[in-house]
Amino acid sequence: MVQGGTPSFDAGVPARVIAGRYRLHTPIGAGGMGEVWQAYDERLDRRVAVKMMLAESPVPPGFQGAAFEETLQTRRARFLREVQITAGIEHLGVPAVYDTGTDEASGRLFVVMQLLQGRELQTFIDETDYESETVPLSWAAAVGAQIASVLDTVHRRDVVHRDVKPSNLMLTPGGVVKVLDFGVAALRGIGTLPRLTQVGMTVGTPPYMSPEQSLANAVGPAADVYALACVLYELLTGRPPFTPDDSRSHMWHHVHTPPPPIRTLRPDVPIDVENLLLAMLTKESEQRMDAMEVYDTLLPFVHAAGIAATTDEHTLDPRLPFLRPFGGRSPNPNATAQYTPTLVVSSPLALPPVSTPQVHESSPAELTEQEADEVADRAAQLAQDGQFTQAADALAEAIGRAADLDLKEGMQFSLAQVKFLAGSHREALTLFEPLARHYADRYGDQDEQAQLCWYYVAQCRMELGEATAAIQAFGHVAKAAPAPDDEDTVNRYLDTLARLMSLHAAAENLSQALEAGDRLRSETSRLRGSNWPGLAQIDVYLRRLRQDLG
Known part of the structure; x- marks a missing residue:
């Protein structure tokens, strides 16, 4: 991938x-x-x-x-x-x-x-030092059980994958294992016309090919079960069950060599798991268990005693779907505000990577002020056109390149605005709130940018139904009385007082609502003039509050 x-x-x-x-x-x-x-x-x-x-x-x-x-x-x-x-x-x-x-x-x-986030299982295997650490059995069992569940579903539709291998398995945030390359693999070997991908290559990948594949015989669901056993064997030990030598290939070993018991390499693996792998690696395809039997055998090991799995939805832990089958966000009040760009893989009709020489990736060029302005303008236009995802990605890329703190903060503010306009108020909040605190700490609570960020924080809190937190955020904005000639700031300030009045009233804090309303009446008269038409509506609301207070 x-x-x-x-x-x-x-x-x-x-x-x-x-x-x-x-x-x-x-x-x-x-x-x-x-x-x-x-x-x-x-x-x-x-x-x-x-x-x-x-x-x-x-x-x-x-x-x-x-x-x-x-x-x-x-x-x-x-x-x-x-x-x-x-x-x-x-x-x-x-x-x-x-x-x-x-x-x-x-x-x-x-x-x-679908564009996927995540990492290939091959990457996990390659990055694990099997001489000093091991993949927990519950972790491997969860991977195997998920793959077996997929295979059971496709086998019941008379589809055979034929190329189950670590690089065709993607572990995604939340722990779901995605089995890739189904469309191409399902039709490989049918007919005599040219294949759609990997023209001229043997169907399958040698370390994971069943004996019948190795002999170019008819291939059925049992071939996928065999390949899954090879994947689990490698995940647990760091090597597939068979390796070629000077005179014999992978395919020769698949056909002729008895499968090696996994406990010779990992004595801690339970005998039941070893027997399962040996049954899946049986040479005769008719004697192999089906995918659902594999699932049922592996499932108890997912919940192995003493093995704790994280419940963080962003963690690539395959046990998580078994612990939290319907997902859900784990509370983490200490989470820092960040925007993580999407990792992508070509899926599900996967293709080989572009053939390019291996080079060390250089750091992206530092963002210039002119580029920052161009990106901000483009993101604003995209957001205006309703293309919020493109706008967010453009700003995220610019943030990653920004070395200048002021430029980075400007891009972060623009990204927060895009998220707010897109209706992603929780994401917008995690960007606006740290910026508000940062500007207030650096320049004081009266700073215009701090005030603007607090206003958006309050709006996000309202949209999320967090009235108490919204009142606190609006309180920051209400501290700074603007000059009459600053129209935008005046509008924001008066709206803040109106929101405070409404929020307090909704919470039945009538005395606080009346206090905010009286201030709204006074400040509107000062900033808009005593003849402003909206004052009559404020007066009606204030009379109602006084009646309710008795």
């Missing part, structure tokens, strides 16, 4: 739009048959992945006229068929397919897919 951060934004360079709604932004993968882009669905204001088939290649030797056209039509039909298969698999562990069609400009087929 291909992972990356928020796309870099080039102001003034329009991105290509597919089907009138999918704005291609950043390429995140490419292979022999297609390319995958991070994109935005401008109709629904969300990030997506778009897979585009590559342009049709020239007529190859041996294909002429109608025969070549028939081959192309069959190839396109197969592309759409694999999308239909993937879209028909409804399971939390299978990335969603949203849309498909033909790009009018190029005539190329495209598929719109």
Whole structure:
């Protein structure tokens, strides 16, 4: 899979739009048959992945006229068929397919897919030092149980994955394991026409190929169970069950070598788990257990005694869905305000990464004041057009590049405004509140920017139904009486007094409501003039409050 951060934004360079709604932004993968882009669905204001088939290649030797056209039509039909298969698999562990069609400009087929956050299981394996640490059994069991659940669902639809391996498994925030590359894998090996991906390669990946795959025989659900055993074996030990030597390949070992008991490498693994893996690695496909049996066997080990799993929804812990099946946010009052760009992978019709030399990533260029202004203007326009996700990503990328504190704070304030306008009041609050405290500490509570941030904090608190906290935040704004000639500040100040009056009244704090109302009456007269029409409405409200107070 291909992972990356928020796309870099080039102001003034329009991105290509597919089907009138999918704005291609950043390429995140490419292979022999297609390319995958991070994109935005401008109709629904969300990030997506778009897979585009590559342009049709020239007529190859041996294909002429109608025969070549028939081959192309069959190839396109197969592309759409694999999308239909993937879209028909409804399971939390299978990335969603949203849309498909033909790009009018190029005539190329495209598929719109879920854009994932997370990390490949292969990355976890590669980064674990198995000589000094081990993956907890409950952690591995949770991974295996989730994959087995997905496989049971697809097998009941007569679909076989055929390439279950760590790099096709993505662990996402909240602990859900996504099984990738279903659409392509489900149709591999069918027919004699060219395959859609990995043309000319053996179906499957050698370290995880079942004996029947290794012999190029017919492959069924049992092959996926075998591959899952290889994945679990590697996750627990750091190596797959079979490794090639000078004279014998992976495939030879899959066919001829008895599976090695895992307890020879990890004596702490329970005998029941060892027996499970040996049963899944049986050479005869008919004798292997099915995916649901694997799930049922692994499930008790997810809740192994003495193993605690975090309940943080942002943690990549596969045990979390079993502990908190419906998710939910764990209270964390000490959480710091931050905006984390999306990590992306090409999913679910995955392609190999773009082939580029391995280089050390250089730090992004430091944000200049001119660039900050351009990004802010572009984000404002995007927000005005209702494209809040694109606006937020543009600002987040700028924040990551900003070395100057004032520029960074300005970008953070703009990002908070975008979140507020988008209705993401909790996210906006986590940005506005630290800024308000920072400006007040640095410049005093009367500072205009501190006042503006406190006003937005109060608005967010109101939208979230937190009346007491909203009153406290509005209290900061009410401390600073503005000059009559500052129209924006006057509007904000008088609105703050009106909100305080209403909030106190709603909480049945009538004396405080009356105090805020009297102040609103006085300050409105001072700032708007004694003949301002709205004073009559304030007077009516104040009379009602006095009557209620008796």
